[in-house]
Amino acid sequence: MNVWIILLWGVLPYVTLVVLIGGTIWRYRYDQFGWTTRSSQVYESRLMKIASPLFHLGILVVLVGHIVGLVIPKTWTDALGVSEHLYHIMALGFGSIAGIATLAGLIMLIYRRRRVGTVFMATTANDKVMYVFLLGTIVIGVSATLIALSRGEEAHNYRLSISPWFRSIFMLHPEVEAMATAPLSFHIHVVMAMSLFMLWPFTRLVHAFTAPVHYLFRPYIVYRSRDTTPGRARAPIAARWDPVNSTDTTARQAHALKGRRHSGASH
Numbered sequence: 001m002n003v004w005i006i007l008l009w010g011v012l013p014y015v016t017l018v019v020l021i022g023g024t025i026w027r028y029r030y031d032q033f034g035w036t037t038r039s040s041q042v043y044e045s046r047l048m049k050i051a052s053p054l055f056h057l058g059i060l061v062v063l064v065g066h067i068v069g070l071v072i073p074k075t076w077t078d079a080l081g082v083s084e085h086l087y088h089i090m091a092l093g094f095g096s097i098a099g100i101a102t103l104a105g106l107i108m109l110i111y112r113r114r115r116v117g118t119v120f121m122a123t124t125a126n127d128k129v130m131y132v133f134l135l136g137t138i139v140i141g142v143s144a145t146l147i148a149l150s151r152g153e154e155a156h157n158y159r160l161s162i163s164p165w166f167r168s169i170f171m172l173h174p175e176v177e178a179m180a181t182a183p184l185s186f187h188i189h190v191v192m193a194m195s196l197f198m199l200w201p202f203t204r205l206v207h208a209f210t211a212p213v214h215y216l217f218r219p220y221i222v223y224r225s226r227d228t229t230p231g232r233a234r235a236p237i238a239a240r241w242d243p244v245n246s247t248d249t250t251a252r253q254a255h256a257l258k259g260r261r262h263s264g265a266s267h
Contacts, residue, residue: 002180008191009176013169016194023201024209035206047112055105061098062141065091070166074159084157092148099142106135130196130203137192144185156183162190 027035069091077087110131113119148156165179179190200206 005176005180008187009165009179010174012191012194013174016197019198020200023198024206027201027206035210036204047108047116051105051108051112053105054101055109058098058100058102058105061094062102065095065098069159070163073163073167092145095145096142099138099145103138103142106131106138110135126203130199130205133192133196133199134205137189137196140185140189140192144183144189147185156186158182158186162186 074084078084113123113127113131161178161182165175168175168178179187182190
């Protein structure tokens with residue numbers, strides 16, 4: 001077996017995992033103050049309001065598509081009655097739209113970073129290297145998807161080559177021969193992606209590991225204006241939060257209102 005095949009598809013994936021996991025742990029322990037996006041929205045927001053949602057929503061759909069395509073075996077979708085033709089159309093259709101949206105958003109972000117002076121001044125060499133690998137990975141991925149879309153049924157079925165190889169990595173028995181059968185464009189895309197993941201912990205991309213998902217489940221925040229009327233008693237504030245229109249909340253509000261009325265009458 002060719003030594004390059006073993007190094008690329010049997011050794012490099014584990015090097016990537018070690019650097020990604022180890023680098024993230026190191027960054028969290030020794031550079032928590034640098035664990036940030038270093039947002040530049042304060043310098044310019046007009047382009048940011050368009051480019052940032054376009055990129056982030058697009059990359060989220062791309063990520064979900066990759067997880068479905070790489071993790072879920074073909075036998076599972078066959079068992080659910082999803083034909084190869086239908087899967088091919090859905091994957092390439094959604095993948096093309098999401099990939100183009102991601103690429104458009106990233107190009108706008110790079111243009112903004114280069115053309116807006118204050119944003120460019122805040123750009124580090126680390127950022128420039130990251131953008132090169134990120135842009136290269138997305139461009140090659142979109143190109144491979146569009147080529148596959150143009151070939152139709154004759155396109156390479158990555159679920160018979162790349163997907164088995166990807167799953168076998170976590171079984172500690174990489175199927176390098178399966179990955180070797182994939183086209184060159186897929187090889188370049190995967191190598192670029194692994195390089196990007198090795199850079200990930202040492203760039204601003206690390207903030208993706210601390211996305212504020214808990215905001216979706218945390219209690220709502222109630223803002224109250226400060227009552228500056230002299231001598232007026234303030235209603236007690238509950239130490240915990242309750243759902244809106246709950247029985248306990250309604251009773252406390254009525255009690256607080258009654259206390260305010262008695263306080264006002266006494267003055």
